[in-house]
Amino acid sequence: MIWILIFVPIIMGCPYLRTQNSDLMIEGHDKSPHLSAAPPPPPPPPPPPVPSLMPLKTSSPTVFTTKSPTSKPTTAIPILNPSISPTNNPTVQTTAFKQTANPTPKSTTTPSQLPSKLSTLSPSLKPVSTPSNPPSTRPTSLSTVPGSSTCLKRNGNPLVASAAGTCSAYKSILAEFSALVAPTGAYSDTNPIAQSNLFGQAIRLAFHDAAEIDVTQATDRMGSDGCLSNTSDNRGLLEATSLVLSVMEPMWQRYCDQLSRADFWVLFATLSMQRADPTHSLSIPFKFGRVDSATCSAGANRLPEPQNGAHAIQQVFLTQMGLTLSETVALFGAHTIGHVHNANSGYGVVPDGSADILQNAWDPTPNVFDNQYFVGLIGQGWKNKPVPGDTPRSKNIWTINTQGIMLNSDMVLGFNISTSSAACDHCGVVDERCGPNGPPINQALCTAPVTNTLTGGRSATFAQVQAFAQSNTAFLQAFSAAFSKLTSLGYSNSATAPGKLGSLTAIDLATC
Numbered sequence: 001m002i003w004i005l006i007f008v009p010i011i012m013g014c015p016y017l018r019t020q021n022s023d024l025m026i027e028g029h030d031k032s033p034h035l036s037a038a039p040p041p042p043p044p045p046p047p048p049p050v051p052s053l054m055p056l057k058t059s060s061p062t063v064f065t066t067k068s069p070t071s072k073p074t075t076a077i078p079i080l081n082p083s084i085s086p087t088n089n090p091t092v093q094t095t096a097f098k099q100t101a102n103p104t105p106k107s108t109t110t111p112s113q114l115p116s117k118l119s120t121l122s123p124s125l126k127p128v129s130t131p132s133n134p135p136s137t138r139p140t141s142l143s144t145v146p147g148s149s150t151c152l153k154r155n156g157n158p159l160v161a162s163a164a165g166t167c168s169a170y171k172s173i174l175a176e177f178s179a180l181v182a183p184t185g186a187y188s189d190t191n192p193i194a195q196s197n198l199f200g201q202a203i204r205l206a207f208h209d210a211a212e213i214d215v216t217q218a219t220d221r222m223g224s225d226g227c228l229s230n231t232s233d234n235r236g237l238l239e240a241t242s243l244v245l246s247v248m249e250p251m252w253q254r255y256c257d258q259l260s261r262a263d264f265w266v267l268f269a270t271l272s273m274q275r276a277d278p279t280h281s282l283s284i285p286f287k288f289g290r291v292d293s294a295t296c297s298a299g300a301n302r303l304p305e306p307q308n309g310a311h312a313i314q315q316v317f318l319t320q321m322g323l324t325l326s327e328t329v330a331l332f333g334a335h336t337i338g339h340v341h342n343a344n345s346g347y348g349v350v351p352d353g354s355a356d357i358l359q360n361a362w363d364p365t366p367n368v369f370d371n372q373y374f375v376g377l378i379g380q381g382w383k384n385k386p387v388p389g390d391t392p393r394s395k396n397i398w399t400i401n402t403q404g405i406m407l408n409s410d411m412v413l414g415f416n417i418s419t420s421s422a423a424c425d426h427c428g429v430v431d432e433r434c435g436p437n438g439p440p441i442n443q444a445l446c447t448a449p450v451t452n453t454l455t456g457g458r459s460a461t462f463a464q465v466q467a468f469a470q471s472n473t474a475f476l477q478a479f480s481a482a483f484s485k486l487t488s489l490g491y492s493n494s495a496t497a498p499g500k501l502g503s504l505t506a507i508d509l510a511t512c
Helices: 163-181 192-211 243-255 261-276 309-320 325-336 372-379 462-470 472-486
Strands: 003-008 066-071 089-094 286-288 382-386 396-399 405-407 433-435 445-447 454-456 505-507
Touching (some): 163 243, 163 505, 192 472, 243 261, 325 462, 462 472
Antiparallel strands (some): 286 505, 382 396
16 A cells, blocks of 8 residues: 555545545535534644754755745754755745646635544445455565564563663664765665655555554554554565665664664654755654554554545544544645555556656655645646556546656545546546646636536645645644654553553653
8 A cells, every 4th residue: 555655545436535525516516525624623832853864955856846945944953964054944836747837826724724524424435445465575584574573682572661772772773874865875865766765665664553553442452563464555565675674674673672663663754754854844753662563463454545535534544543634634745755656556657667756756856855745736737547557447546647646545635526437436537637727727626527617626625735835834843743643643641641552751862
């Protein structure tokens, strides 16, 4: 599955839960589940800063977007490489996959005014089931299988986590990570595809680990536990050739007597996102104390299926994980990093392995962590297409050309999308276009194929997507809080009143 890179992955044919559907459906348009505009809880305060890594160079390896500096980050974050200085916080003006996006009308709606619930799903719409077949290639050594948190240095003894041990491990891990992305490293800025793959797998890994939780079951022990279920949802993470096993696992083994695997996965993802943020303002607080699990088969088939769209969002993010709709939209912004991989999920515009970093990418800068995912989502015209070779058609993608891609679960964040189709096995009519380049100009709606008549409007969460598209700072702050909550699900912050998975302890890594 995809995520999210992360949240890797999402939408089904008919059940277009389109994450932002309100009652904006045009008269006579097929009805599908929508997101209702209920008042959300107040936004959380900005999280405390944590050390960031050597920043990305502000010059992009490819011609992606045009940015202009506005204001500097309010919090200074340490930089490992003094030769690279912080840049001003960019405000995106345009974004395109070799296409110019029409500006979106400015909205006064802020992320705090977004809907918090999804409306009831139509009983006639049933999500596509995801097969639980294991990956075609599986590691054979128990000590390196993500499903088993075997620390060779502890000889079977339990980990006694501490602030001192966490700090010691962090400093060493930070040094190793910095070497990987240094100018002479295998994942440097001069190798953006490799860098995007590393960052993408790290973010997807942390999300998949945490997202297998079920907060509705008091006895359920899944969550951020350093363990992945051996299912097709985790293809690309379980194979011996994955960066999880070839790069991350060996690194964790060197410090596994000080840090749990679950904590390491969260830390590595955090370092990746902060390193990919050119503004140096993404500040994700870190907590330690996650407990590793040796088995996690109960988490099978709990991850979101992209084709199921709004249904996946309702079922997985809101119900199973207990997140708010606002937090969910923010977490989808992690798709700003990485690519869709056909071999892992079955989705893709072109086959895997392209030398063009833009192909099968959600946004034009897939190794940079910013708000370009949201800018492109509502700022460009996405055309509905079947996945090449998918016969009979069972998967749905949205493209600009062979470079850009969105899935059903992405598109529902901005649009009410048609669910009409002859076979009713996918969402969206072939060649239906959603975005600002259909009439009326600058009105981000959906147009019917051929006739170009309007068939759908903006979804209920369009305002939040627009707010993130207009402010990179707003997105980074919201994402930081949402990611911290995601990776803490099942845990409490109190040792005297632990959650069902235990308790976590906050630590300021900048003081290590």
